[in-house]
Amino acid sequence: MKDEFFDIIIVGAGPAGLTACLYACRSLLKVLLLDKGPVGGQVIYTDLIENYPGFPEGISGYELIERFQKQLEPYKYEFLQEEALDLKVEGDLKEVNLSSGKVVKGKAVILAIGAKPRKLGIPGELEFTGKGVSYCAICDGPFFKGEVVAVVGGGNTALQEALHLTKYASKVYLIHRREAFRATPILQERVKKNPKIEIIVPAVVEEIQGKDKVERIIYKDLKTNERKELSLSGIFIFIGFEPQTDWLKGKVELDEAGFIKVDREMRTTVPGIFACGDCISKKFRQIINACGEGAVAALNAEEYIKGLEK
Numbered sequence: 001m002k003d004e005f006f007d008i009i010i011v012g013a014g015p016a017g018l019t020a021c022l023y024a025c026r027s028l029l030k031v032l033l034l035d036k037g038p039v040g041g042q043v044i045y046t047d048l049i050e051n052y053p054g055f056p057e058g059i060s061g062y063e064l065i066e067r068f069q070k071q072l073e074p075y076k077y078e079f080l081q082e083e084a085l086d087l088k089v090e091g092d093l094k095e096v097n098l099s100s101g102k103v104v105k106g107k108a109v110i111l112a113i114g115a116k117p118r119k120l121g122i123p124g125e126l127e128f129t130g131k132g133v134s135y136c137a138i139c140d141g142p143f144f145k146g147e148v149v150a151v152v153g154g155g156n157t158a159l160q161e162a163l164h165l166t167k168y169a170s171k172v173y174l175i176h177r178r179e180a181f182r183a184t185p186i187l188q189e190r191v192k193k194n195p196k197i198e199i200i201v202p203a204v205v206e207e208i209q210g211k212d213k214v215e216r217i218i219y220k221d222l223k224t225n226e227r228k229e230l231s232l233s234g235i236f237i238f239i240g241f242e243p244q245t246d247w248l249k250g251k252v253e254l255d256e257a258g259f260i261k262v263d264r265e266m267r268t269t270v271p272g273i274f275a276c277g278d279c280i281s282k283k284f285r286q287i288i289n290a291c292g293e294g295a296v297a298a299l300n301a302e303e304y305i306k307g308l309e310k
Contacts, residue, residue: 004032011034011113015068018294025076046060093107114279134235138164147170148231149169149172149234150217152239154176173199175200202223252269
């Protein structure tokens, strides 16, 4: 199969990758956008985004990504729905090996590969995934109409998803290992006022049980060390994300958690390779800063390419 050559190869089509694509296209560069799918990443599973500027009434993640894609329509770029498996650097040339066996080459690479939901790693979690264990309330919430469910987590996503689940479930237990939530005060206030939500803190879920599907969970009350049981039909886990960077080990520098190390200009430790969005080592993971990082990565990639041409 003949190799293909581009100015910039963008790996990942979430908010960071789509923004990088927009900026690279506006610089009249030859751009390849890769994603194993779906376009939009984790954002498309978000029911309501209230903190993205320009949408005072809020907007769903799916609609926001639709608007990103519509903004890209006037521009010329190539898109491949494939998974990147390996990254090689030969001098100034970067090669990305794809799941189809194809190899694409470019002057610069922007890694915007996002992150996947972190798992609890407890008995029953893997066994009952898709049978009551879920990592997406928007995807699976409608299956639990009139049922009792639990949400595990204490950040913005966990509280947002707990509120979303009250549209379907008769009761939602919100379980967090600490007494204080990390979520924004406004979300905490909404959760505490919702009569369908019962907060259980500090506690950790230790086991998920059932026969053919989830029927109960066992959790430990961290104040008393007592193990308790809750009968329910579903458990939704939102305890953060972990990077999908195993294939990049030894290629670019990663932090202890596997996130990509970058400087303020989104440059990795390898010249010509940039990274942005939820895959990089940083404190805050929000759509708005992912987009900003995508823009910075693309602009610096353009400068890097110009430097090569000189």
